[in-house]
Amino acid sequence: MKRVQAALQHFAQAVAAAMMAAMFLTFMLQIVVRYSARLEWLADRFPILNPSLYGWTLEFCLLLWIWLVFWGNAFVVRDRDHVTFDILFVTVRPAVRRWFIIISGISICTALVVSIEPTWAKFYILRLKKTATLSTIFGDWIRMRDIYSIYIFFLVAVALRYAWAVYRAVRFGVEEPVEAPAGQPTK
Template identity: 30%
Template sequence: MPRHRWTTLARHLAEAVPAVLLAAMFLSFIVQVFMRYVMNDPVGWTVEVCVISWLWILLWGQSVAAREEDEIRFDIVYGSVSPRTRRVFRALFAIFLVVVYAVSLPALWDFVTFMRVQKTSYLDIRFNWVYSIALVFSAVTILRYVRILWTALTGREEAAAGPEVAARKDFSE
């Protein structure tokens, strides 16, 4: 299988994870409503499924499944400055985020590994498994912003910045 097909398959699988988790969250919510209001016998495990699913949807989705052009930005200043200044902005912001996430990574690791001593109330899942997505989020975010830094330093920021930069370029011509 060619490399392009592997990366396309990996992207589709990464995007499927939040969709599956959202379906699990929705079904759990429906079960909870049914059990509480129809059967008059509420169940607690559905709340745990919803909370864990939501945590994983947010952190997996933002770190692994989301592309940079999918992010919402308030970029009035960024869009009004020269391409060189945009590169400086991107580089400085990337350096800032890489440093923040890299400095916090050991403490996050300690927290996640410490949480193996506790389990969820109903599903009996160890909390280190629940919170392990935070480690994935931090590691992937560091890698993403190292790549953004590299593209800013090498002058390839327009290709990495997504369609909004290309659209501004096309609009201004």
């Protein structure tokens, strides 16, 4: 089980890294085209550098950013990587901490699952909207719903993560918080 979990974690990180690399390369392309656009003779000699061919780069970077944020938070960022305000949580007894996890986990999981259907209903209209410029590289099939569909994966993944935390709290209780030396992350 740990091997499968590690493989899935590496896959999720690789996908996030690939999105970041694609976004960086697209950004670099934008810079090259922006500064070469001032040299009209360059676009005449090398038609590939014609600035009118690169309107899609901004929308592509925005698409990658949306996907990177929701993919990363759903599959890459661990619970201990989040900023938490746990002053009350760490000062109470483990039994109370367990109930904090159960109540908050059920609340968050329920809210996320309940929001899936209304969100998808709003996305239904987006199936009709085309992107402004991405059709030049992806073709006419990509719709706005496709771009924002990662949000549904985010809702499901985070709901499952909180359901798992509730299961672990019910089944195994709560671990004592580990005090780390200054400057060191807790485990």
